[in-house]
Each structure stands twice: as C-alpha cells, then as structure tokens.
Amino acid sequence: MEGVYRFLLTPRWWGINVFVLLAIPFCVFMGSWQLSRFEGRVQDHRAATEQAAAGRDEAARPLRSMLPVDKSTVGRRVTASGRYGEQLLVPGRELDGKRGFYVLTLLRTDAGRALPVVRGWLPGTADSARAPAAPAGEVTVTGALQASETPGDNGVAAQGGLPAGQTAAISSASLVNLVPYRLYDAWVTLDKADAGMRAVPARAPDGTGLDLKAFQNLGYTGEWFVFAGFVVFMWFRLLRREVEFQRDAALGLVPENPQQTPVASG
Known part of the structure; x- marks a missing residue:
C-alpha cells in the first residue's frame, strides 16, 4: 500500500x-x-390474545383433560364439579381501573383435590363480611383455566403479613399453607360471577405479554x-x-x- x-x-x-x-x-x-x-414475544402476545378471545366462545371441556396448564390451555374454558370449601380473599386486585379484591373459594372435587375458583371481584378493601358465601351442596363450575401466579409477575404483589383468610397470589405454592386440601396447580375464573360480584376476565399466561x-x-x-x-x-x-x-x-x-x-x- x-x-x-x-x-x-x-x-x-x-x-x-x-x-x-x-x-x-x-x-x-x-x-x-x-x-x-x-x-x-409480540407473536406470543397476539396468539394468547386470540386464544383468550376464542376460548370465550368454545365449549367447556372437563378440567382433567386440560391439565397440566401450559400456553396452549391457558384461557380455555373448563368445567369441574364438587363442593365448595374454604374461602379466601385476594386483596389489591384491579378491575377496569378500580381497586378491589377477588373472592377465592376452594372447590373440592371427587378426584380428591381442590380447585381454586375465583367466584368474582368486589371493589374496596378486602373484607370477609362483604364476601358472599359460596353455594352449598354439589355444584358444577364453568370458567377460564388459569396458571398459578408467581409473585412479582403480571402485577401480582409479593405481600407478606396478610390477615388470616387472605392470600397475595393464587398459586398452589401459596395456598398449600393456608388450606387443608391437596390442590390442583391451576385455578379457574368463572364465566359468570356469583351473588352480585363482577366476573374476573381471563388473562394471558406469564411471559406472553408486552411487558417490561x-x-x-x-x-x-x-x-x-x-x-x-x-x-x-x-x-x-x-x-x-x-x-x-x-x-x-x-x-x-x-x-x-x-x-x-x-x-x-x-
């Protein structure tokens, strides 16, 4: 050069x-x-949104046929039968921009396990006196299948020191210390809320949203x-x-x- x-x-x-x-x-x-x-992640978010929308119109399937929960089954409609047992409140949950709490009741099934069922949402501070009692006797519930929550994800707070009868996250890992049942590693939010409460919409699984x-x-x-x-x-x-x-x-x-x-x- x-x-x-x-x-x-x-x-x-x-x-x-x-x-x-x-x-x-x-x-x-x-x-x-x-x-x-x-x-x-954008594609996962789009697919999860489309799946959640489609799940509202599809026929409900038996719970056992949709387990274990994964991205392909989250948001799908399922049905389960049993008797309601322990009831807990899940504080600090928002719906349409308003702060309130979920009413969570454990459905004891014939399979020997309990399924956490969100029967609805109420505004304001969590108060067991305001939470409607669960229906007595044998019931069949229909709603959207959801994966266990992880504290810190999707706005779920990792709260400690909650009053008795309350839980921060809807997960088998959290509930196993609060209720005397064997639990499904999943939960269901009802299509139609019970007794004057508002139904909690199904949400996309963790890791499929346009998050941080x-x-x-x-x-x-x-x-x-x-x-x-x-x-x-x-x-x-x-x-x-x-x-x-x-x-x-x-x-x-x-x-x-x-x-x-x-x-x-x-």
Missing part, C-alpha cells in the same frame, strides 16, 4: 482492524437476536446496533487522525516518530 495509508499494515492497525471486523458482526448478531426475542421484559429486548436491540455504529465511527475517526498525522509528518510539521525525537541538552 502506497502513501499515507501504509500505516494500515503496521501491527497496531492490524489489531484494530481485526477487532473491528469481529466486533461489527457480533453486534449485528446480538442485535438481531434481541429483535427476534421481541418479535417472538419485551421492551427490554427492544431496548437491547437498539443498544447493540448503536454500538456497531459506534465501532465504525471510531474506526473512521482513528483512520482520519492517523492520515492527518502522516501528512503532517511528511510535510515536516511533526516528527514521524515523536518518541525518537532527540532531547536538547542544556
């Missing part, structure tokens, strides 16, 4: 060039991967592509400075190797 660009053949610039040639594809790959994760994690993926996508552009920008900037230095050195304006410039003796 002739002229001022001969410096590109020096070991220092070989190292710089190799770093740039490796860094740019890596950044593009990571950005594309994060973008694919965001697009996957989804937009983090989108943010990481931008960061990786910006970093790739920054690498290119810095390479051209270094190249320009080196070219200017070589030209100045050729004109005698600066020494070609400042480290070898003799020091004047006094």
Whole structure:
C-alpha cells in the first residue's frame, strides 16, 4: 500500500482492524437476536390474545383433560364439579381501573383435590363480611383455566403479613399453607360471577405479554446496533487522525516518530 495509508499494515492497525471486523458482526448478531426475542414475544402476545378471545366462545371441556396448564390451555374454558370449601380473599386486585379484591373459594372435587375458583371481584378493601358465601351442596363450575401466579409477575404483589383468610397470589405454592386440601396447580375464573360480584376476565399466561421484559429486548436491540455504529465511527475517526498525522509528518510539521525525537541538552 502506497502513501499515507501504509500505516494500515503496521501491527497496531492490524489489531484494530481485526477487532473491528469481529466486533461489527457480533453486534449485528446480538442485535438481531434481541429483535427476534421481541418479535417472538409480540407473536406470543397476539396468539394468547386470540386464544383468550376464542376460548370465550368454545365449549367447556372437563378440567382433567386440560391439565397440566401450559400456553396452549391457558384461557380455555373448563368445567369441574364438587363442593365448595374454604374461602379466601385476594386483596389489591384491579378491575377496569378500580381497586378491589377477588373472592377465592376452594372447590373440592371427587378426584380428591381442590380447585381454586375465583367466584368474582368486589371493589374496596378486602373484607370477609362483604364476601358472599359460596353455594352449598354439589355444584358444577364453568370458567377460564388459569396458571398459578408467581409473585412479582403480571402485577401480582409479593405481600407478606396478610390477615388470616387472605392470600397475595393464587398459586398452589401459596395456598398449600393456608388450606387443608391437596390442590390442583391451576385455578379457574368463572364465566359468570356469583351473588352480585363482577366476573374476573381471563388473562394471558406469564411471559406472553408486552411487558417490561419485551421492551427490554427492544431496548437491547437498539443498544447493540448503536454500538456497531459506534465501532465504525471510531474506526473512521482513528483512520482520519492517523492520515492527518502522516501528512503532517511528511510535510515536516511533526516528527514521524515523536518518541525518537532527540532531547536538547542544556
């Protein structure tokens, strides 16, 4: 290579060039991967929304045929029979922008397990005196199948120190310490709420919503592509400075190797 660009053949610039040639594809790959994760979450959200909408119109199926709960069964209509037992309240739940609580009753089935059933929602502070009693005798419930909640996800608070008869999350892990039953790792929200309460809509399973994690993926996508552009920008900037230095050195304006410039003796 002739002229001022001969410096590109020096070991220092070989190292710089190799770093740039490796860094740019890596950044593009990571950005594309994060973008694919965001697009996957968008697709999951769309599929879950469509499934929840379709589930409201489909015929209810027996509970046992829809277990275990996964993304393909969440929101599907199920039916189960048994007798209501213990009743709990789930405080701090919003519906249509209003704060209130769920009324959760355990349905003891013939299979020897209890199914948590959200019979409805009431506004205001959780109060057992306001919660309607469950119907007596043998009942058959129909509603949307839901996966056990995880505290911290989907707005579920990880509250501690709740009064007796209340639970923060609807999950077998939480309820097993509160009720004397073997539990299904699932719960159901009724199509039609009982006794003056409002029905709780089914929701998409965890990880399928356009939540903070989804937009983090989108943010990481931008960061990786910006970093790739920054690498290119810095390479051209270094190249320009080196070219200017070589030209100045050729004109005698600066020494070609400042480290070898003799020091004047006094």
